[in-house]
Amino acid sequence: MTARREVGSGDVAGAPARPSTHDAASPWWTLVAVECGNFAVYMDGFIVTLALPAMAREFGLGIRSVISAQRGPDAQPEGR
Numbered sequence: 001m002t003a004r005r006e007v008g009s010g011d012v013a014g015a016p017a018r019p020s021t022h023d024a025a026s027p028w029w030t031l032v033a034v035e036c037g038n039f040a041v042y043m044d045g046f047i048v049t050l051a052l053p054a055m056a057r058e059f060g061l062g063i064r065s066v067i068s069a070q071r072g073p074d075a076q077p078e079g080r
Helices: 026-059 063-071
Strands: none
């Protein structure tokens, strides 16, 4: 009777099995990529928020004008 070889085993009988390309760590790399994207979005928002007062001073506008320009032309005014 011959020994049964498993899928992914080495090329030579008795050789160690090759590591799988789809190991258990793959979902973690997906999470790492998503969190890096989240970090970039949060940092962008934080930096823009910090820059708003300086932008208002530079352009001689009120802070409300700069905020409304940041939100875009279709945004609703605050308080409505």
